[in-house]
Amino acid sequence: MLFAHPRRFPPKDRAVVVTGASSGLGRECALHLDQLGFRVFAGVRRSDDALALTAASTSGRLRPLKLDVTREDLIWKAAARVSEETGDDGLWGLVNNAGMCLSAPMECLSPDALRYQMETNLIGHFAVTRAFLPQIRKAEGRIVNVSSGLGRIASPYLGAYAATQFAKEGLSDALRRELRPFGVAVVVVQPGAISTPIWGKVREAAHDILSGASQEVTDLYRPSFLNFLERNERRARSSTTHPESFANAVAHALTAGRPRTRYRVGRDARATSVLARLLPDAVLDAAFDAVVATRRERARESVAAQS
Template sequence: MSEQVVGQDRTVVVSGASTGLGRACARHLDHLGFRVFAGVRRPADAEALQAGSSPRLRPIMLDVTHEESVAQAATLVAAHVGDRGLWGLVNNAGICVSAPLECVTPAQLRHQLETNLIGHHAVIQAFLPLSRTAHGRIVNVSSGLGRVASPYLGAYAASQFAKEGYSDALRRELRPQGVTVSVVQPGAIRTPIWEKVSEVGHGTLDGAPEEIAELYRDSFLRFLENNDRRARASATRPEGFAVAVAHAMTARRPKTRYRVGRDSRVTSVLARVLPDEILDAAFAAVVGGLPAARATSPES
């Protein structure tokens, strides 16, 4: 990927930079010469991030689910960039609720959407005037699950499907104003989020009524094991994600979508060419024992 716009004297905000993909992205952009405001939620994360970075990288407290936190971060960045405006905004913060949808509480689904969609909307609204001033770039981080919804990741997929549609509309609305919008879709990458996925999944299943949890337990536990195995075996690394974001920030004509990792690219193709029945059968074969596969009609 050619990097044609230098980072020097350009400022970028990255949300969700405490660990994993966000941290790799913030450090890579710092390495390229950008001034990076890296959103974290704990002082300890800020110290760890700053320890391995140049003085150009500045951690800031940013919780995308709290409007006051978003407003304070935008005010701080505005005071720094002044009339130059904000060159880049990377909306990376996110969580993953993994559980059978029948077990996901409305509060959990609300939190999933508040973090992965509505929180990003709040951040975009707060920083957009600065981006418009710089004719800058917005990068929304989705995933391969923004195109194909896996069983037991329905809540997460709902937020990613929504983010894809949101990004398409935003890109078309902002194009006349000189602000570009790109989506980065990483596939399975081994990051700390996978431990959280398993922890939340077990907790959600344990909190459901036993007669409902029992319907899903075996296949859901197999799903968690397969997911963890797939992430461990993935050849895709956070650095690959960071390079894709950097291209969106530096190329003269950034792509509308960047698919990072073989699984993300394959998923995109399968979503376009395979009928739902084949995709359903493929997921059933991978997970096994889904309740729908065991269901029988009254006539049978």
């Protein structure tokens, strides 16, 4: 994906923090920004990921940053370290990429699981932004919040994840409007389905959730949900959108003179945005009927057996 704008901010020596840089889109983004000339602080939780990122950096500038977005003590330590290293220059960019995805029927999801999803994908982003904001304001820099096409349309069996993305969209809009007077831009990047290691993690977590719910409930959803998981992963594996496209969008958001408020990466992300604007809820609900059809048939069988 190519972006163009007549005025650019050169990457050289501009400091950026990328959260969730251990693997997948975050890793691709951190290495790409490093290659462009940014001073990248790559947020990781484990020392082996830090070593791997350092080895993969072609510039030697990339710095791993111990950062877990669910732990405020580590967030503030990371902010202090970056502040010490950047000094009066401040922080040009914060890429809030860290996240995870729980896929399950909402009835099978425990309140604690939902809290963890929210803590990682929403509250963690807020906590990181709040800690780094004085440095970003100093540089009149950029905040890039990574969302999803599911921030516009909620799919069955991805309700918890979609809830965090809807909330992140609202948080981003509010921050963008509050921070404009300080010269700080807030941008949302919405990637569609891209083949990354996250899909294997989604499948493992889904089976754990099913095993922890009552059989009476899981029996209602299992056939259609397992079909959904398989179809979703297959779609991601065959996606023509690649991690480089995501990294290019983030780079444009960090260098454009006037960045867009939203970058939609991939045909599915762009299509979702259009459909959300044009189609009424009833039409969207009907389009998702095929996803839950097996569930409905199973429910009818269960009711018939009980009667």
